[in-house]
Amino acid sequence: MPDCKHIASMLEPYVDGELRPEERASVAGHVKGCRRCQRELEELNALRGHLRGAVEAGVVDAPLAGIWEGMAERLEAPTVMERIWWAGKSLLYPLRPLKVLAWGAALAVLFLFTYPRVTPPPTPRVVVESVESEGSVMIFQGEDELAIVWFFEEEERKEGMMR
């Protein structure tokens, strides 16, 4: 026999008629022999009954027939703008999948145009095959393929850097 904790989680769907037949039978079987779950069930049913009673008290003598008095004027035919709106919507409705595709394509194009601007292009690689200088030359080759070339002139020392 399932325990109360397990059954308690099924009591609301039970009173709402949302359980599968086998679950329903399981709850009904348990409730028969469990006073605690019976009380839970009674409370749920009582709550429903009281709420329905309270709403019914406000509905029972409501002048519902009066709803339609003066409604003819208020139920005016839609305005021209509303007619155009609905006509347009009705025409476009079958094209809705195409509309989604069109939006997707537009977003893709927008992305392609903006992406290269956001990401700067990589610096072109420069390959130094030979160096000619009247002064001294010193080359440093780093591990990350970065090469630094120094030119030392007679009159003044200048430093150059090349990638």
Added chain:
Amino acid sequence: MEERELIERAQRGEKDAFQDLMVPYQRKIYSLLYGMVWDREDALELTQEVFIKAYRSIRGFRMASSFYTWLYRIAVNLALDFRRKRISNPETPGVADPPSSGGRPDSSLLRKELNEHIRMNMATLPPQHRAIFLLREVEGLTYKEIARVMGCRLGTVMSRLHYAREGMRQALTPYVKGED
């Protein structure tokens, strides 16, 4: 006449067909709205608003979905809008004191007291929870139908319904507690 035919005629702008279509629903719509606003005049006015809105937008209704869930959706949305507009107006009732006497309401006086107690405590529920609670307990919609009306998931319906029930059960303890 079949509902489908009435809908098609109403979509062509026939007011008589629209009225014939609405009459079977007017009591249900009114009771839902009454439960949302707890005022007869406001509920009547809102019911009219629902019908006007339904009439104006019925051309957009697709037969693929069920008509009454479509109508309930309009009603719930209007009731929620109505409540939002009323938020600045501090006439929302406060929480009622617990009833002085326990037990079930056997007399009309107790019934009246209970109804007032329910009205006041319903006002404390979040509007979405209140709508789900009414759609289930008063209108008898299934969880799936409620999810369609509210535009939310099944799990959300179940959790909000549970929350509303718990809140109301606690508030109405003397009325709903079974006798040992």
